Structure formats: C-alpha cells, structure tokens
Amino acid sequence: MTKYRKVAYYPGCALEGTAHAYDRSTKAVGSALGLELEEVKDWNCCGAMEVKNVDRKVQTYLSSRVLSIAANRMDHKVVMAPCNGCYHNLKHAEHDLAHDAASREAVARISSKAGEQAYQAGQVETIHALDWIKHGIGEEELTRRVKNSLEGLKVANYYGCMYTRPRNIFPEKDAGPGSESLTQPHFMDDLLAAAGAENVDFPLKTACCGGAHTLSDSDTSTRLVLNILQAAEAAGADVIATECPTCHSGLEMHQVRAEKVLGKKTKVKMLYFTQLLGIALGLSPRKVGVHENISDGLQALKEKAIV
Amino acid sequence: MRDALLAQAEAVLEEWIRARGETPGADAVEGFRLLALHRQGARGVPSFNACRETCREIAYHYNLLGMKADGKTELMMGMLVEHLKLFVRGKMEVEGLGEFCCSSRPLRKEEVHG
Numbered sequence: 001m002t003k004y005r006k007v008a009y010y011p012g013c014a015l016e017g018t019a020h021a022y023d024r025s026t027k028a029v030g031s032a033l034g035l036e037l038e039e040v041k042d043w044n045c046c047g048a049m050e051v052k053n054v055d056r057k058v059q060t061y062l063s064s065r066v067l068s069i070a071a072n073r074m075d076h077k078v079v080m081a082p083c084n085g086c087y088h089n090l091k092h093a094e095h096d097l098a099h100d101a102a103s104r105e106a107v108a109r110i111s112s113k114a115g116e117q118a119y120q121a122g123q124v125e126t127i128h129a130l131d132w133i134k135h136g137i138g139e140e141e142l143t144r145r146v147k148n149s150l151e152g153l154k155v156a157n158y159y160g161c162m163y164t165r166p167r168n169i170f171p172e173k174d175a176g177p178g179s180e181s182l183t184q185p186h187f188m189d190d191l192l193a194a195a196g197a198e199n200v201d202f203p204l205k206t207a208c209c210g211g212a213h214t215l216s217d218s219d220t221s222t223r224l225v226l227n228i229l230q231a232a233e234a235a236g237a238d239v240i241a242t243e244c245p246t247c248h249s250g251l252e253m254h255q256v257r258a259e260k261v262l263g264k265k266t267k268v269k270m271l272y273f274t275q276l277l278g279i280a281l282g283l284s285p286r287k288v289g290v291h292e293n294i295s296d297g298l299q300a301l302k303e304k305a306i307v
Numbered sequence: 308m309r310d311a312l313l314a315q316a317e318a319v320l321e322e323w324i325r326a327r328g329e330t331p332g333a334d335a336v337e338g339f340r341l342l343a344l345h346r347q348g349a350r351g352v353p354s355f356n357a358c359r360e361t362c363r364e365i366a367y368h369y370n371l372l373g374m375k376a377d378g379k380t381e382l383m384m385g386m387l388v389e390h391l392k393l394f395v396r397g398k399m400e401v402e403g404l405g406e407f408c409c410s411s412r413p414l415r416k417e418e419v420h421g
Contacts, residue, residue, distance in 0.1 A: 220397040
C-alpha cells in the first residue's frame with residue numbers, strides 16, 4: 001500500500017525509555033525497507049493508563065492532540081504507533097470522537113484553551129508497526145529482501161491483550177481477506193514466517209501479561225509471565241517475538257524475578273519482532289539494539305547460526 | 308482430564324461472578340458454559356475481556372482433546388486454565404473482591420516465598 005510508504009511516526013514514551021531498542025529497530029527496519037518515518041513534532045503522552053483512569057476525556061484529548069499535529073501541522077494521512085498502549089489509545093480516541101458528542105465537545109474545549117486546532121475523526125488513519133510493514137511491504141517483497149534467513153529459529157509470537165481489544169475500536173480488523181484477526185492475530189506470524197522463522201503454535205498469544213498491575217501486585221504478574229514463558233517453551237519456542245513495549249519489559253523483568261522469587265528458571269529469550277526482521281534483512285544485532293535487551297537474544301541467534 | 312480442566316476453568320469464573328454478587332448462569336455459548344460464564348463475568352467490566360481468548364483457547368483445546376488424546380495438548384490446556392486462574396486472581400485483588408483482597412496478601416507472600 002503506497003500510503004504506508006511515508007507515515008507520521010508516534011514513538012510514545014516507552015520507546016524513548018525502556019523500549020529504546022524497539023524504537024531503534026523500527027527505524028532501522030523502515031530504513032532498510034525504504035519505508036519513511038517522520039516523527040510527530042512536539043508529541044505528548046497518549047494518556048496511557050494513568051490519565052485514562054483519572055479522566056477518560058482528558059486521555060482522549062491527549063491522544064487526539066497527537067493525531068491533530070500529524071494531520072493539521074504535518075499534513076499526514078497515516079500515523080504509525082509501534083506501542084500497543086499508544087496504538088490502543090489513539091484508536092480509542094478516534095472511535096470516541098466519531099461516536100461520542102461529549103468527547104468531541106471536551107476535545108474542542110481543551111484544544112481551544114491550548115490554542116490548537118481540534119482533531120476531527122477521520123483526518124488520519126492510525127496503524128500499528130505490524131500493519132505498516134505487512135501492508136507497506138508485504139511478505140513476498142520481504143522474503144525477496146531477506147539476506148539472513150531466520151530458518152531454524154522457532155518463534156512464539158506474543159501480541160498481548162491490547163492489540164485487538166476492545167473489538168469495537170478496530171473496525172478494519174476481521175474485515176475480510178488480508179485483514180488482521182481479532183481472535184487469532186497473525187500479522188507478526190506472517191512477517192516472521194516470510195523472514196524464514198518457524199512459528200510455533202502458541203495459544204497464549206493474546207493472554208494478559210499482568211502489565212497493568214506489575215507494581216501493585218508483582219507476585220501475580222510474575223506468575224502470569226512465568227506461565228507465558230513456560231507455555232512458549234512447552235510449544236518448542238527458542239524466542240518469544242514481541243510487539244508491545246510493556247509486554248516485552250514485563251516478560252524480561254518477570255523472567256528474572258520468577259527465577260529469583262519462585263526458583264523457576266526459563267530459557268526462552270525475548271526479542272522485538274522488528275529486531276528479528278532487522279537481522280533477517282542483514283542488519284547487525286547492535287544496529288537493532290539487541291544489546292539493549294535484558295534477555296540475551298543474541299545467544300539464541302548464535303545457537304541457530306543466524307548471527 | 309479435559310473435563311476436569313474445563314470444570315476448573317468454570318469454577319474460576321463462577322468465583323469471579325459470585326464475588327461480584329451475581330449468580331453464575333447455566334447457559335452455554337457455542338456449546339460451552341465457560342464462554343457464557345465469561346460473557347456474564349465481563350458485563351460492566353470491559354477489561355475482563357483480556358481473558359476472552361484464553362477462555363476460547365480452553366474450549367478449543369477441549370475439542371482437540373476430544374478428537375485425539377495428546378500429552379502436549381493436555382499440557383497446554385492446563386497452562387491455559389492456570390493463566391485464567393492467575394488472571395482472575397489478579398482482577399479480584401485489584402477490585403478488592405473475595406479471598407484475594409489485600410488482607411490475604413501476607414498469606415500469599417508466604418506462599419510465594421515459602
């Protein structure tokens with residue numbers, strides 16, 4: 001899809017911090033594939049969990065401000081957000097502004113006070129990094145560009161619970177051939193298979209990682225993550241591919257905590273799907289930030305003679 | 308074994324529904340009471356849908372085991388049920404419901420560290 005060849009890029013807070021490797025690998029893969037990113041100028045937090053829990057309308061405004069800048073100041077038609085939380089919140093804002101008069105009124109009021117142009121539903125399309133590569137390049141072209149096949153690497157694709165939920169904010173999903181599935185997402189599976197990886201059957205691909213209460217109830221989060229890691233290993237996976245910074249950090253940190261607190265060691269490694277694609281495209285592990293991960297993905301790649 | 312695992316999953320959702328002051332229903336959705344219980348448990352709590360696919364996967368694995376007994380499928384179904392238990396346990400803690408409220412935290416910590 002040519003409209004995805006140049007998009008507004010909304011990294012969000014996580015990709016500037018704990019998920020810097022996701023930011024780095026997303027940019028590197030885009031560059032290698034000839035997909036252009038222009039970062040949203042003066043972007044703000046999407047409202048994440050914190051603002052949403054205090055005042056949903058303020059969260060809608062914060063997300064809509066990002067969309068407004070992309071549409072009105074930068075003249076973009078597509079905004080790409082690699083973080084599941086940001087992606088979810090931008091989609092939610094879009095939905096609320098299209099269907100809820102009170103949300104439109106609140107966004108108009110706050111935007112006016114801030115001296116900004118209020119975002120109007122439909123001005124831009126929000127997509128995930130998976131949509132960007134899947135529709136911007138496609139599997140066939142991706143396979144053609146692979147220099148370093150991921151052959152032999154068994155991957156459990158983990159999408160987390162925000163990528164497809166709630167269903168009503170994703171009208172483009174489950175919309176016929178070529179669209180993403182709400183119940184069995186497969187875009188990451190498709191892309192990594194195109195890069196040579198062997199996807200394992202992983203029934204917890206959209207299960208909760210406990211990210212929302214990782215601080216308030218760490219024990220439950222650790223057990224949820226441990227179950228995901230053990231299920232991935234039971235499915236035969238060498239690595240878990242991720243596409244959400246919260247999930248990725250949670251899997252890495254609670255893997256360490258599970259060993260420390262529960263005495264349960266797991267060997268499966270975590271890598272962002274963009275890191276795996278970058279390596280398949282011939283980029284070095286450093287270029288895609290593998291050294292920034294807590295989990296030693298490099299070891300798994302070396303064991304399979306991929307790097 | 309698949310019946311026992313399905314019964315465990317239903318019991319978890321029944322506990323969640325009772326903790327919210329409701330009576331678990333007896334209806335089925337797509338042939339599974341589990342899916343109907345999930346639908347009932349998610350009413351008014353959209354975030355409870357984070358375990359919707361886990362419930363559907365439990366039903367799917369139940370059907371797979373009905374066609375062919377297989378150790379790996381049984382193991383996966385067990386892990387799915389375990390995930391549902393942990394998810395509901397976390398939700399009950401967050402919502403301050405049932406036996407997983409803050410007052411039981413010292414006991415749970417003991418379980419973790421003990």
